[in-house]
Amino acid sequence: MNLTEVDDRADWRQVRGLYQQMSLLLSNSTGPDELPDIMAGALALRLGRVFAAYTGREEKFGEDLLTIMSDVDDITGEAPDAFRHLYADERFNTLTPYQQGNEKRRRPKPFEAAVETCRRIRDLNSIRRTTAAARVSTAGILGGSTTYGRFYNVKGAPSVDSIASDIDLMLIVPDVKEISALCEALVNVYALDADSVSLFMNRAEVLQSLRDEAPGGNVLFSQKIPIWRNAPDAFLEGTGIWPQYDVSIHIATIDLFSRIILEDAPRIEDDERVEIFDYRATPPIPRYAARGFNGIDSWLESESSPVDRGHMWRVQEFDTKEERFKPGLHQGLVMPQFEIRWDDEPLSLRVPIANFKWKILERLRDERARRPWEVQHLSLCHPRFSIFAPHVTREVDSFSIES
Structure with a gap:
């Protein structure tokens, strides 16, 4: 060149x-x-x-x-x-x-991190083009290392037995009826594993009955789908580098997503509790870490039960015990970058996401006032804050300084 x-x-x-x-x-x-x-x-x-x-x-x-x-x-x-x-x-x-x-x-080494970031953004764009071509209205929220570790902490799989960084993607649809159409559209994403997409489509058929049984119909639909498992990636041709990684897809209706981002709450109060159900393909972990603005973990217990073609997981979306706000797993997908990759009509998430961010920052202001001797930052409440790219940490924490 x-x-x-x-x-x-x-x-x-x-x-x-x-x-x-x-x-x-x-x-x-x-x-x-x-x-x-x-x-x-x-x-x-x-x-x-x-x-x-x-x-x-x-x-x-x-x-x-x-x-x-x-x-x-x-x-x-x-x-x-x-x-x-x-x-x-x-x-x-x-x-x-x-x-x-x-x-x-x-x-990852600098060139590895750059290459793997490029591949994930390319593949993310492919998913977006495919859903748009199928005329499925979606919004895409990107989480995980592709946001907070872009060009810094996005790992590849140099060999078949190593683990590569996922794409963590939350897809929002206007209504549950759109989910089947979205799953069908994913068939046309060339590199996604066909067997996994087929399972995804089959599980979508079960979703409506599970929603009918769940309180309020608050059911998220999740599955990891391997990409580049059975398809060659021309970008890596001749390098001997293993191309596969996973796309972790989480699908929510706009009503459920509004509940996750606390749209109806004027502020984040102590002792509030929001629970949803996550219909997963694989058994979930029995408990997971939630972290406060002070960077200290607590553990949230969870319940799950096997259902047709998967597991139903009862998830607490956040915790406010001991007067400390700790975001849950799905709020953690939105944070810390609040990165909307796209939002089609009739979906429009820019204002609701901004509203969610300001509620969190106001809560941070309240907790700093309660404990003025502590160091508290927005970045510290994310379980992966230790592997953020340094400029991301600076940017995220500048929000709370300016607030």
């Missing part, structure tokens, strides 16, 4: 300059952990800025980044070889965050 052509597509100067600094530090290192942790975060921020110039051309971004990094590191030869070299960049292996078995989570 011609460097002039790459520079004609976007301004890569900041990425090139910082990566060159990182590369020199790694090459001149005389011991472990001599690369300042701030470097990976700064690179993720700058990659995200350049990525904005490649909307709808995610693979081209990856190809251009390969050209830039190969030039900085003076890597020659065929593109798949350079790709594999940078993806597995062994210079990072002495650094604690990048080591397999790290008690927190292995941080």
Whole structure:
């Protein structure tokens, strides 16, 4: 690839300059952990800025980044070889965050994180185009590491026995009748595992009867669907890198989603309780962590029972025991970025999501007033705050400073 052509597509100067600094530090290192942790975060921020110039051309971004990094590191030869070299960049292996078995989570190498971010945004766009072509009205809320760890903590699967980062996607539909149409549309997403999509469609047929039995009909519809399990990803062709990861899909009607984001509550009060049911394909965990603004966990117990083609899970959406608000699992999908990828008519989530954010920030203000000696931040109430990209933590916590 011609460097002039790459520079004609976007301004890569900041990425090139910082990566060159990182590369020199790694090459001149005389011991472990001599690369300042701030470097990976700064690179993720700058990659995200350049990525904005490649909307709808995610693979081209990856190809251009390969050209830039190969030039900085003076890597020659065929593109798949350079790709594999940078993806597995062994210079990072002495650094604690990048080591397999790290008690927190292995941080991906910079090129790996960039490639895997590109692939997930590309695939997310494919799902969006497919549902739009089928004329199914949806809104897409993106959660997980593709929001809070974009270009920083999105892991691939270098081999078949390793675990890659999911896409966590909440899909909102106007009515339960739209869910079957949405499941049928997913058949046309080429890379999604066909058997899993077939199960998803079959389970959608059971959903209405489960809604009839559940109090208020508050049933979320969830399933993990592997992608690139039985289909080759041309972007990784010749690299030997295992392409599969999972798309965790959570489907809610707009009425149920409004309940999750507390739309009818003027404020978040102590001792409030909101429960929903989650119709899952696999058995859920018996309890899960909920975390307050002080970063301290408590455990929420849950109940589940087997039902036709899955499990019905009773989920507490948030906790306010001991006068501390702790978001639940599905609120955690919306937080901390509140990232609406799309919303079709008649769905319009911009104002309701903003309203949810301000309610949380007002609750944070109240809890800071109760305990002014504590450090309390919006980022700390997310179970994965320790692996946020540094610029995401700054951005999320700036909301509460400005409020």
